[in-house]
Amino acid sequence: MRIGQMIKNYRDEHGLSMRAFAHLSGISPSYVSKLESDTQNKLSLTLPKIAQIAQALGMTADDLLATMDDTQIRLNPKPTQPRGNMLSPERLQIHLNTVPVYDPISCGTGKWVDEQPIDYLGVPDTMISKACHYFANPAYGDSMEPRILNGDYIVFEQTESIDPGCIGAFSLNGEYFCKRFKKLPDGSMWLFSENPRYDPIPIQRDDDFRVLGKYRMRMTEN
Numbered sequence: 001m002r003i004g005q006m007i008k009n010y011r012d013e014h015g016l017s018m019r020a021f022a023h024l025s026g027i028s029p030s031y032v033s034k035l036e037s038d039t040q041n042k043l044s045l046t047l048p049k050i051a052q053i054a055q056a057l058g059m060t061a062d063d064l065l066a067t068m069d070d071t072q073i074r075l076n077p078k079p080t081q082p083r084g085n086m087l088s089p090e091r092l093q094i095h096l097n098t099v100p101v102y103d104p105i106s107c108g109t110g111k112w113v114d115e116q117p118i119d120y121l122g123v124p125d126t127m128i129s130k131a132c133h134y135f136a137n138p139a140y141g142d143s144m145e146p147r148i149l150n151g152d153y154i155v156f157e158q159t160e161s162i163d164p165g166c167i168g169a170f171s172l173n174g175e176y177f178c179k180r181f182k183k184l185p186d187g188s189m190w191l192f193s194e195n196p197r198y199d200p201i202p203i204q205r206d207d208d209f210r211v212l213g214k215y216r217m218r219m220t221e222n
Contacts, residue, residue, distance in 0.1 A: 003045070003053065003068050004035040010057050025056035042146065044220045047124075066126040097134075099123050099155060105137035105169055105178045121153055127217060133158040135213060137169070137178070143193035144178055152220050154178055156213030167215035172201065173208050178215070 011021050018036075022029040027049060034043060045053075047061070054064035100117035121136045128134055139152045147167075148154060154169075162168045164183040169176065170191060179191035179201065189203040203209050 001067060002038070003050075003064070004038050004043075006057065006064075006067065007032060007053065008036045021056060025052045027052060040146065062124070062126045065124050097123050097125050097128055097130075099128075099134045099136050101136045101138070101153065103137065104140035105154065105176055121155070121219065123155060123217075123219070128155070128157075134216065136219075139178060139218075143195045143198040145195050147194050148178065148218050149220070152218045154218050155216045157216050158213050160211050162211045162214050169212040169215075171208070171210040171212055172203065176212070177201070181211075 007021060010016070011018070016024075018029045018032045022032050025032075050064060050068075051061040054061045057064065059067075099121045101119040101121050102117055123134070123136075134155055134157055136153050136155045139148050139150055139154050142150050144167075156169045159168075162181050164181060167178065167180045169178055170181070171177075172191065177191055179193060182190045182192050182200075184190065189209075191201040191203065193200070
């Protein structure tokens with residue numbers, strides 16, 4: 001469920017105005033309004049804000065993260081800490097799993113390289129399964145907008161198969177893409193962009209095509 005919808009439902013159930021909920025959560029009434037009207041989940045939230053909202057809803061931050069639909073988390077700014085430690089799990093009582101970050105993946109024509117990680121990303125354990133393996137890439141390009149923006153960190157669940165209609169990380173003839181996989185009624189397979197300005201990419205019978213991972217979430221950095 002969208003976090004804005006959860007706030008709206010809570011306010012309706014408890015007879016709270018936006019100003020009253022803002023007072024409970026410590027965020028501004030205008031930001032509460034923006035969250036409730038954000039029907040496409042375009043607003044990103046820092047973990048501290050998620051924790052504030054969770055407390056106002058009478059939930060733990062972990063429970064709220066698990067409930068949020070297609071959660072977008074914005075990483076906290078880094079002062080003197082390395083990038084992989086930008087989150088503050090101790091203060092928020094959120095347990096993080098370390099996900100390796102590799103080279104940028106194309107939301108256009110970039111690459112993903114199966115080598116040593118260039119960094120590590122902290123992902124709340126309520127959002128991924130301990131039974132699966134994950135990797136992340138910075139997004140490069142705008143072909144997956146508005147769902148995935150240039151510079152976002154894309155977290156993938158490592159897999160060699162994917163259902164039609166799902167977004168994933170793919171290798172096609174040595175090029176690496178984040179696209180939506182589709183199989184048409186005639187049996188042909190394609191990689192589609194979310195941005196209509198980009199043409200779909202056909203997967204031919206003789207192509208070297210591999211599924212690398214299934215899209216799990218995106219995280220943004222200030």
